[in-house]
Amino acid sequence: MGEKLEQLISIWALLGGVLLIAIVLVTTLNVGAFTLDRAARLMGATVSGLPGYEDFVRLAISAVGLMFFPYCQLRRGHVNVDLFAQHFPHTVQRALDALWLVVTAVMALGLAGYMVLGLQEAKSDNIVSPVLGWPEWPFYAPGIVSLILWAVVALYQIAQGERHG
Protein backbone atom coordinates (compact mmCIF):
# COMPACT_ATOMS: atom_id res chain seq x y z
CA MET A 1 0.00 0.00 0.00
CA GLY A 2 2.73 2.42 1.02
CA GLU A 3 4.90 1.71 -1.97
CA LYS A 4 1.97 1.97 -4.35
CA LEU A 5 1.04 5.33 -2.87
CA GLU A 6 4.59 6.62 -3.12
CA GLN A 7 4.71 5.49 -6.73
CA LEU A 8 1.44 7.21 -7.49
CA ILE A 9 2.59 10.46 -5.88
CA SER A 10 5.90 10.34 -7.75
CA ILE A 11 4.14 9.76 -11.05
CA TRP A 12 1.79 12.64 -10.30
CA ALA A 13 4.76 14.95 -9.59
CA LEU A 14 6.50 13.69 -12.74
CA LEU A 15 3.40 14.58 -14.75
CA GLY A 16 3.76 18.05 -13.30
CA GLY A 17 7.36 17.96 -14.46
CA VAL A 18 6.24 17.05 -17.98
CA LEU A 19 3.95 20.08 -17.98
CA LEU A 20 6.87 22.14 -16.77
CA ILE A 21 8.97 20.88 -19.70
CA ALA A 22 6.12 21.94 -21.98
CA ILE A 23 6.34 25.42 -20.47
CA VAL A 24 10.10 25.40 -21.02
CA LEU A 25 9.66 24.38 -24.67
CA VAL A 26 6.98 26.98 -25.30
CA THR A 27 9.11 29.65 -23.62
CA THR A 28 12.15 28.63 -25.66
CA LEU A 29 10.15 28.77 -28.88
CA ASN A 30 8.75 32.15 -27.95
CA VAL A 31 12.13 33.61 -27.05
CA GLY A 32 13.58 32.10 -30.21
CA ALA A 33 10.85 33.74 -32.25
CA PHE A 34 11.54 37.10 -30.61
CA THR A 35 15.24 36.76 -31.42
CA LEU A 36 14.49 35.77 -35.01
CA ASP A 37 12.16 38.74 -35.18
CA ARG A 38 14.94 41.09 -34.21
CA ALA A 39 17.15 39.62 -36.93
CA ALA A 40 14.34 39.60 -39.48
CA ARG A 41 13.51 43.23 -38.81
CA LEU A 42 16.92 44.18 -40.22
CA MET A 43 15.70 42.75 -43.50
CA GLY A 44 12.30 44.31 -43.19
CA ALA A 45 10.45 41.13 -42.24
CA THR A 46 8.79 40.12 -39.00
CA VAL A 47 8.48 36.87 -37.10
CA SER A 48 5.64 36.57 -34.64
CA GLY A 49 5.87 34.99 -31.21
CA LEU A 50 3.49 32.27 -30.15
CA PRO A 51 0.02 33.72 -29.81
CA GLY A 52 -1.46 33.16 -26.39
CA TYR A 53 1.89 32.14 -24.94
CA GLU A 54 1.22 33.83 -21.61
CA ASP A 55 -2.22 32.23 -21.44
CA PHE A 56 -0.75 28.78 -21.79
CA VAL A 57 1.99 29.40 -19.23
CA ARG A 58 -0.52 30.81 -16.75
CA LEU A 59 -2.92 27.88 -17.08
CA ALA A 60 -0.18 25.23 -17.08
CA ILE A 61 1.66 26.68 -14.10
CA SER A 62 -1.53 26.63 -12.05
CA ALA A 63 -1.62 22.87 -12.48
CA VAL A 64 2.13 22.36 -12.10
CA GLY A 65 2.43 24.31 -8.87
CA LEU A 66 -0.21 22.27 -7.09
CA MET A 67 0.89 18.93 -8.57
CA PHE A 68 4.15 19.14 -6.63
CA PHE A 69 2.38 19.55 -3.29
CA PRO A 70 1.75 15.85 -2.49
CA TYR A 71 5.34 14.94 -3.38
CA CYS A 72 6.55 17.76 -1.17
CA GLN A 73 4.49 16.32 1.69
CA LEU A 74 5.80 12.83 0.98
CA ARG A 75 9.36 14.11 1.36
CA ARG A 76 8.23 16.27 4.31
CA GLY A 77 9.46 19.24 2.37
CA HIS A 78 6.98 21.79 3.67
CA VAL A 79 8.88 24.44 5.53
CA ASN A 80 8.71 24.44 9.30
CA VAL A 81 10.79 25.87 12.12
CA ASP A 82 12.82 23.11 13.75
CA LEU A 83 14.82 25.31 16.05
CA PHE A 84 12.73 25.06 19.20
CA ALA A 85 10.81 21.83 18.77
CA GLN A 86 13.93 19.67 18.51
CA HIS A 87 14.52 20.22 22.23
CA PHE A 88 11.07 18.92 23.15
CA PRO A 89 10.73 15.40 24.58
CA HIS A 90 10.41 12.73 21.94
CA THR A 91 6.80 11.84 22.71
CA VAL A 92 5.73 15.49 22.53
CA GLN A 93 7.46 15.85 19.18
CA ARG A 94 5.68 12.82 17.82
CA ALA A 95 2.33 14.01 19.12
CA LEU A 96 2.85 17.44 17.55
CA ASP A 97 3.86 15.82 14.29
CA ALA A 98 0.68 13.75 14.20
CA LEU A 99 -1.43 16.76 15.16
CA TRP A 100 -0.06 18.91 12.34
CA LEU A 101 -0.49 16.06 9.87
CA VAL A 102 -4.17 15.82 10.83
CA VAL A 103 -4.55 19.60 10.50
CA THR A 104 -2.78 19.46 7.13
CA ALA A 105 -5.12 16.75 5.88
CA VAL A 106 -8.21 18.60 7.09
CA MET A 107 -7.03 21.86 5.54
CA ALA A 108 -6.11 20.21 2.23
CA LEU A 109 -9.51 18.51 2.03
CA GLY A 110 -11.22 21.78 2.93
CA LEU A 111 -9.34 23.63 0.22
CA ALA A 112 -10.19 20.82 -2.22
CA GLY A 113 -13.86 21.18 -1.32
CA TYR A 114 -13.79 24.91 -1.94
CA MET A 115 -11.91 24.35 -5.18
CA VAL A 116 -14.62 21.98 -6.40
CA LEU A 117 -17.09 24.83 -5.84
CA GLY A 118 -14.67 27.10 -7.70
CA LEU A 119 -14.53 24.66 -10.60
CA GLN A 120 -18.32 24.53 -10.83
CA GLU A 121 -18.48 28.31 -10.75
CA ALA A 122 -15.80 28.74 -13.40
CA LYS A 123 -17.67 26.22 -15.57
CA SER A 124 -21.08 27.81 -15.17
CA ASP A 125 -19.62 31.31 -15.66
CA ASN A 126 -17.84 30.14 -18.81
CA ILE A 127 -14.57 31.74 -17.78
CA VAL A 128 -12.10 31.51 -20.63
CA SER A 129 -8.50 32.62 -20.91
CA PRO A 130 -8.16 36.05 -22.56
CA VAL A 131 -6.18 35.23 -25.71
CA LEU A 132 -6.49 31.52 -26.39
CA GLY A 133 -10.11 31.36 -25.28
CA TRP A 134 -9.55 28.07 -23.48
CA PRO A 135 -12.02 27.38 -20.68
CA GLU A 136 -10.33 27.69 -17.30
CA TRP A 137 -12.33 25.14 -15.34
CA PRO A 138 -10.47 21.99 -16.52
CA PHE A 139 -7.31 23.44 -15.02
CA TYR A 140 -8.91 23.34 -11.58
CA ALA A 141 -9.08 19.55 -11.79
CA PRO A 142 -5.37 18.72 -11.36
CA GLY A 143 -5.32 21.09 -8.41
CA ILE A 144 -8.25 19.32 -6.74
CA VAL A 145 -6.67 15.92 -7.29
CA SER A 146 -3.38 17.28 -5.88
CA LEU A 147 -5.05 18.58 -2.74
CA ILE A 148 -6.81 15.26 -2.17
CA LEU A 149 -3.54 13.38 -2.69
CA TRP A 150 -1.88 15.81 -0.30
CA ALA A 151 -4.41 14.89 2.38
CA VAL A 152 -4.01 11.17 1.64
CA VAL A 153 -0.23 11.42 2.03
CA ALA A 154 -0.58 13.29 5.32
CA LEU A 155 -2.96 10.63 6.66
CA TYR A 156 -0.66 7.88 5.41
CA GLN A 157 2.23 9.51 7.27
CA ILE A 158 0.24 9.47 10.51
CA ALA A 159 -0.37 5.74 10.14
CA GLN A 160 3.26 5.18 9.22
CA GLY A 161 4.50 7.17 12.21
CA GLU A 162 2.48 5.06 14.61
CA ARG A 163 3.59 1.80 13.08
CA HIS A 164 7.24 2.76 13.41
CA GLY A 165 6.81 4.27 16.85
Next chain:
Amino acid sequence: MGERELIGVIGLASLFGLLIFRIPVGLAMIAIGIGGNYVLSLYVPYLRFEPYMKQFKSLLWNNMASYDLSVVPLFVLMGYLASHANLSRDLFQGMNALLGRFRGGVAMAAIGACAGFGAVCGSSLATASTMGRVALPELKRLRYSPRLATGALAAGGTLGILIPPSVALVIYAIIVEASIIQMFQAAVLPGLMAVAFFIAVILISVRLNPALAPAVENFPCRRKTPGSASFGAGDCDFRLDHPRSGFRLVHPNPGCRSRGVHDHGLWILSVCPAR
Protein backbone atom coordinates in the same frame (compact mmCIF):
# COMPACT_ATOMS: atom_id res chain seq x y z
CA MET B 1 -4.86 50.78 20.50
CA GLY B 2 -8.20 49.77 19.05
CA GLU B 3 -9.78 46.38 19.10
CA ARG B 4 -8.82 45.58 15.53
CA GLU B 5 -5.17 46.43 16.07
CA LEU B 6 -5.10 44.34 19.20
CA ILE B 7 -6.55 41.37 17.31
CA GLY B 8 -3.88 41.83 14.66
CA VAL B 9 -1.08 41.86 17.22
CA ILE B 10 -2.50 38.80 18.97
CA GLY B 11 -2.72 37.06 15.61
CA LEU B 12 0.92 37.80 14.88
CA ALA B 13 1.94 36.58 18.32
CA SER B 14 -0.03 33.36 17.94
CA LEU B 15 1.56 32.84 14.51
CA PHE B 16 5.01 32.85 16.10
CA GLY B 17 3.68 30.75 18.96
CA LEU B 18 2.47 28.11 16.50
CA LEU B 19 5.75 28.20 14.57
CA ILE B 20 7.65 27.28 17.73
CA PHE B 21 5.64 24.06 17.83
CA ARG B 22 6.97 23.08 14.41
CA ILE B 23 3.76 23.59 12.48
CA PRO B 24 4.41 23.87 8.73
CA VAL B 25 4.69 27.60 8.03
CA GLY B 26 2.09 27.65 5.27
CA LEU B 27 -0.40 25.83 7.47
CA ALA B 28 0.20 28.29 10.32
CA MET B 29 -0.46 31.23 8.03
CA ILE B 30 -3.69 29.73 6.72
CA ALA B 31 -4.86 28.91 10.25
CA ILE B 32 -4.06 32.38 11.59
CA GLY B 33 -5.57 34.02 8.51
CA ILE B 34 -8.86 32.16 8.81
CA GLY B 35 -8.98 32.32 12.60
CA GLY B 36 -8.09 35.99 12.64
CA ASN B 37 -10.79 36.84 10.15
CA TYR B 38 -13.32 34.92 12.18
CA VAL B 39 -12.42 36.79 15.36
CA LEU B 40 -12.46 40.10 13.50
CA SER B 41 -15.91 39.34 12.12
CA LEU B 42 -17.15 38.93 15.70
CA TYR B 43 -15.92 42.35 16.78
CA VAL B 44 -16.22 44.44 13.63
CA PRO B 45 -19.76 44.55 12.26
CA TYR B 46 -18.91 45.36 8.63
CA LEU B 47 -16.50 42.42 8.21
CA ARG B 48 -18.29 39.17 7.52
CA PHE B 49 -16.85 35.73 7.71
CA GLU B 50 -18.83 33.81 5.08
CA PRO B 51 -17.91 35.96 2.08
CA TYR B 52 -14.33 35.76 3.25
CA MET B 53 -14.43 31.97 3.23
CA LYS B 54 -16.14 31.92 -0.15
CA GLN B 55 -13.14 33.48 -1.83
CA PHE B 56 -11.26 30.24 -1.20
CA LYS B 57 -13.22 28.85 -4.13
CA SER B 58 -10.87 30.51 -6.55
CA LEU B 59 -8.21 32.11 -4.34
CA LEU B 60 -5.77 29.23 -4.42
CA TRP B 61 -6.09 28.62 -8.13
CA ASN B 62 -5.92 32.28 -9.07
CA ASN B 63 -2.77 32.73 -7.04
CA MET B 64 -1.19 29.73 -8.70
CA ALA B 65 -2.30 30.78 -12.17
CA SER B 66 0.19 33.58 -12.34
CA TYR B 67 2.42 34.13 -15.32
CA ASP B 68 5.08 35.86 -13.25
CA LEU B 69 5.12 33.03 -10.73
CA SER B 70 6.06 30.59 -13.47
CA VAL B 71 9.71 31.61 -13.18
CA VAL B 72 9.91 30.06 -9.72
CA PRO B 73 9.76 26.37 -10.74
CA LEU B 74 11.80 27.24 -13.81
CA PHE B 75 14.58 28.75 -11.71
CA VAL B 76 14.53 25.67 -9.51
CA LEU B 77 14.73 23.46 -12.59
CA MET B 78 17.62 25.56 -13.86
CA GLY B 79 19.41 25.09 -10.55
CA TYR B 80 18.97 21.33 -10.82
CA LEU B 81 20.27 21.30 -14.39
CA ALA B 82 23.31 23.30 -13.33
CA SER B 83 23.86 20.99 -10.39
CA HIS B 84 23.63 17.85 -12.51
CA ALA B 85 25.91 19.44 -15.07
CA ASN B 86 28.51 19.47 -12.26
CA LEU B 87 28.62 23.23 -12.35
CA SER B 88 28.91 23.19 -8.57
CA ARG B 89 32.00 20.98 -8.65
CA ASP B 90 33.64 23.03 -11.41
CA LEU B 91 32.97 26.25 -9.58
CA PHE B 92 34.40 24.86 -6.37
CA GLN B 93 37.52 23.56 -8.08
CA GLY B 94 38.01 26.83 -9.90
CA MET B 95 37.61 28.87 -6.75
CA ASN B 96 39.87 26.47 -4.93
CA ALA B 97 42.59 27.01 -7.51
CA LEU B 98 42.33 30.74 -6.85
CA LEU B 99 41.96 30.78 -3.07
CA GLY B 100 43.31 27.42 -1.91
CA ARG B 101 46.76 28.83 -1.22
CA PHE B 102 45.53 30.82 1.78
CA ARG B 103 44.85 29.45 5.23
CA GLY B 104 41.11 28.78 5.29
CA GLY B 105 41.14 29.09 1.53
CA VAL B 106 38.99 26.05 0.87
CA ALA B 107 36.23 27.51 3.04
CA MET B 108 36.55 30.78 1.13
CA ALA B 109 36.39 28.82 -2.10
CA ALA B 110 33.14 27.28 -0.89
CA ILE B 111 31.73 30.79 -0.34
CA GLY B 112 32.86 31.87 -3.79
CA ALA B 113 31.38 28.77 -5.37
CA CYS B 114 28.09 29.36 -3.54
CA ALA B 115 28.02 32.86 -4.98
CA GLY B 116 28.66 31.50 -8.45
CA PHE B 117 25.99 28.87 -8.03
CA GLY B 118 23.63 31.54 -6.73
CA ALA B 119 23.89 33.15 -10.15
CA VAL B 120 22.10 30.20 -11.74
CA CYS B 121 19.96 29.06 -8.86
CA GLY B 122 17.29 31.07 -7.15
CA SER B 123 16.96 29.09 -3.98
CA SER B 124 19.08 29.15 -0.84
CA LEU B 125 18.15 25.64 0.14
CA ALA B 126 19.21 24.20 -3.19
CA THR B 127 22.46 26.18 -3.14
CA ALA B 128 23.37 25.08 0.36
CA SER B 129 22.56 21.43 -0.27
CA THR B 130 24.28 21.29 -3.65
CA MET B 131 27.44 23.04 -2.52
CA GLY B 132 27.37 21.10 0.73
CA ARG B 133 27.50 17.86 -1.19
CA VAL B 134 30.52 19.07 -3.14
CA ALA B 135 32.49 21.11 -0.64
CA LEU B 136 31.78 19.45 2.70
CA PRO B 137 33.63 16.16 1.95
CA GLU B 138 36.63 18.17 0.77
CA LEU B 139 36.58 20.36 3.88
CA LYS B 140 36.29 17.29 6.07
CA ARG B 141 39.14 15.55 4.29
CA LEU B 142 41.39 18.56 4.85
CA ARG B 143 40.46 18.53 8.58
CA TYR B 144 38.71 21.85 8.66
CA SER B 145 36.87 22.48 11.89
CA PRO B 146 33.30 21.28 11.40
CA ARG B 147 32.12 24.58 12.83
CA LEU B 148 33.87 26.59 10.17
CA ALA B 149 32.98 24.15 7.39
CA THR B 150 29.25 23.95 8.01
CA GLY B 151 29.07 27.61 9.00
CA ALA B 152 30.69 28.71 5.76
CA LEU B 153 28.34 26.54 3.71
CA ALA B 154 25.24 27.61 5.58
CA ALA B 155 26.19 31.28 5.17
CA GLY B 156 27.16 30.70 1.55
CA GLY B 157 23.78 29.12 0.91
CA THR B 158 22.06 32.39 1.67
CA LEU B 159 23.85 33.86 -1.34
CA GLY B 160 21.63 31.70 -3.50
CA ILE B 161 18.64 33.81 -2.64
CA LEU B 162 20.51 37.11 -2.63
CA ILE B 163 22.34 36.86 -5.92
CA PRO B 164 19.94 36.99 -8.87
CA PRO B 165 18.01 35.08 -10.01
CA SER B 166 16.23 34.83 -6.72
CA VAL B 167 12.94 33.12 -5.99
CA ALA B 168 12.30 35.33 -2.95
CA LEU B 169 12.80 38.51 -4.97
CA VAL B 170 10.43 37.29 -7.66
CA ILE B 171 7.71 36.61 -5.11
CA TYR B 172 8.36 39.91 -3.36
CA ALA B 173 8.20 41.77 -6.66
CA ILE B 174 4.89 40.09 -7.50
CA ILE B 175 3.40 41.03 -4.13
CA VAL B 176 4.48 44.67 -4.20
CA GLU B 177 3.97 44.86 -7.99
CA ALA B 178 7.50 46.05 -8.65
CA SER B 179 9.81 45.34 -11.53
CA ILE B 180 11.51 41.99 -11.18
CA ILE B 181 14.50 43.07 -13.22
CA GLN B 182 15.02 46.13 -11.03
CA MET B 183 14.89 43.91 -7.96
CA PHE B 184 17.55 41.71 -9.50
CA GLN B 185 19.72 44.69 -10.36
CA ALA B 186 19.39 46.01 -6.83
CA ALA B 187 20.44 42.68 -5.33
CA VAL B 188 23.77 42.38 -7.13
CA LEU B 189 25.75 44.79 -4.96
CA PRO B 190 24.50 43.48 -1.59
CA GLY B 191 25.26 39.98 -2.86
CA LEU B 192 28.84 40.86 -3.67
CA MET B 193 29.19 42.71 -0.36
CA ALA B 194 27.97 39.61 1.47
CA VAL B 195 30.56 37.49 -0.37
CA ALA B 196 33.32 39.94 0.62
CA PHE B 197 32.24 40.01 4.24
CA PHE B 198 31.86 36.23 4.49
CA ILE B 199 35.37 35.79 3.14
CA ALA B 200 36.66 38.50 5.51
CA VAL B 201 35.04 36.73 8.46
CA ILE B 202 36.74 33.46 7.51
CA LEU B 203 40.05 35.28 7.08
CA ILE B 204 39.79 36.93 10.48
CA SER B 205 38.51 33.91 12.40
CA VAL B 206 41.23 31.71 10.92
CA ARG B 207 43.82 34.34 11.86
CA LEU B 208 42.47 34.53 15.42
CA ASN B 209 42.06 30.79 15.86
CA PRO B 210 44.41 28.87 13.57
CA ALA B 211 43.01 25.56 14.83
CA LEU B 212 39.93 26.14 12.67
CA ALA B 213 41.72 25.42 9.41
CA PRO B 214 44.78 23.37 8.51
CA ALA B 215 47.96 25.07 7.41
CA VAL B 216 48.53 24.98 3.69
CA GLU B 217 51.69 23.18 2.72
CA ASN B 218 53.02 23.12 -0.79
CA PHE B 219 49.85 24.17 -2.47
CA PRO B 220 50.18 22.72 -5.94
CA CYS B 221 50.11 25.82 -8.10
CA ARG B 222 49.33 23.92 -11.23
CA ARG B 223 46.75 21.44 -10.24
CA LYS B 224 44.78 19.44 -12.66
CA THR B 225 41.94 21.89 -12.66
CA PRO B 226 40.41 22.36 -16.07
CA GLY B 227 41.04 25.74 -17.57
CA SER B 228 37.37 26.41 -17.67
CA ALA B 229 36.92 25.65 -13.99
CA SER B 230 37.45 29.19 -12.77
CA PHE B 231 34.89 30.30 -15.28
CA GLY B 232 32.57 27.41 -14.65
CA ALA B 233 29.61 29.76 -14.76
CA GLY B 234 30.35 30.39 -18.42
CA ASP B 235 30.07 26.95 -19.75
CA CYS B 236 29.80 23.44 -18.59
CA ASP B 237 28.77 20.32 -20.29
CA PHE B 238 26.80 17.45 -19.05
CA ARG B 239 27.57 14.38 -20.95
CA LEU B 240 24.69 12.21 -21.93
CA ASP B 241 25.42 8.80 -23.35
CA HIS B 242 28.23 9.71 -25.69
CA PRO B 243 31.42 10.94 -24.04
CA ARG B 244 32.37 13.22 -26.91
CA SER B 245 29.22 15.16 -27.23
CA GLY B 246 26.91 16.79 -24.82
CA PHE B 247 24.64 19.65 -24.18
CA ARG B 248 26.23 22.92 -23.38
CA LEU B 249 24.58 25.06 -20.81
CA VAL B 250 25.07 28.67 -21.63
CA HIS B 251 24.96 31.10 -18.76
CA PRO B 252 21.35 32.08 -18.29
CA ASN B 253 20.41 35.61 -18.86
CA PRO B 254 17.29 36.54 -16.98
CA GLY B 255 16.88 39.67 -19.03
CA CYS B 256 13.46 40.99 -18.35
CA ARG B 257 11.62 43.82 -19.91
CA SER B 258 9.58 46.25 -17.86
CA ARG B 259 7.71 44.53 -15.06
CA GLY B 260 7.67 40.83 -15.28
CA VAL B 261 9.65 38.49 -17.32
CA HIS B 262 8.49 38.99 -20.86
CA ASP B 263 10.75 38.14 -23.70
CA HIS B 264 13.43 36.54 -21.63
CA GLY B 265 15.86 33.77 -22.18
CA LEU B 266 15.88 31.56 -19.15
CA TRP B 267 18.60 29.46 -20.57
CA ILE B 268 19.84 28.30 -23.86
CA LEU B 269 20.67 24.69 -24.42
CA SER B 270 22.63 23.98 -27.50
CA VAL B 271 24.09 20.76 -28.74
CA CYS B 272 27.76 21.04 -29.34
CA PRO B 273 30.82 18.83 -29.08
CA ALA B 274 32.28 18.64 -25.62
CA ARG B 275 35.85 19.63 -25.02
